[in-house]
Amino acid sequence: MIRPTTPEEVARVLMDFGVDHHSNPRTVSRSQSSHAPAILAMARDIARMRQLLDDQIVRQRITQLAEEQISSQYEVLAGRLLVMQAPENGGRGVSVVRTMAQYLERGMVKETRTIARTDWDKIRNYPELASWINENLFLDEPLR
Numbered sequence: 001m002i003r004p005t006t007p008e009e010v011a012r013v014l015m016d017f018g019v020d021h022h023s024n025p026r027t028v029s030r031s032q033s034s035h036a037p038a039i040l041a042m043a044r045d046i047a048r049m050r051q052l053l054d055d056q057i058v059r060q061r062i063t064q065l066a067e068e069q070i071s072s073q074y075e076v077l078a079g080r081l082l083v084m085q086a087p088e089n090g091g092r093g094v095s096v097v098r099t100m101a102q103y104l105e106r107g108m109v110k111e112t113r114t115i116a117r118t119d120w121d122k123i124r125n126y127p128e129l130a131s132w133i134n135e136n137l138f139l140d141e142p143l144r
Contacts, residue, residue, distance in 0.1 A: 077136060078104040084129055096122050097129055113137055 078101040085097040096119040103112040116123060116133055120143050124130045134142040
């Protein structure tokens with residue numbers, strides 16, 4: 001008998017025996033009692049696999065929530081940049097800062113920082129924007 005090694009294989013074996021993989025693996029019908037030793041051994045494996053699957057699902061959800069949180073933080077920063085740049089140049093704004101905001105909304109921080117470094121000569125003409133960018137994107141090494 002081949003033992004299932006992945007959650008998908010465990011679920012398939014359980015379905016073959018008519019057992020829901022979320023139910024108690026020790027609950028076996030009388031029609032399955034002739035297979036009791038194999039089923040009990042499998043139940044132990046299933047319990048371990050179910051725990052691994054549950055752990056994997058939890059890890060995936062934590063990762064997803066963390067990514068969503070990071071993404072929303074970047075969107076907030078991008079929104080703040082857009083609001084700050086809008087009144088500059090007689091209401092026309094600062095195009096390089098709008099470009100930075102677009103990259104930041106997508107979570108492309110490295111690219112946003114590259115744009116800031118490349119076009120710092122333009123950005124530094126707006127002291128409030130320059131200060132905010134340094135405080136929020138260049139904590140490690142402020143641009144001058």
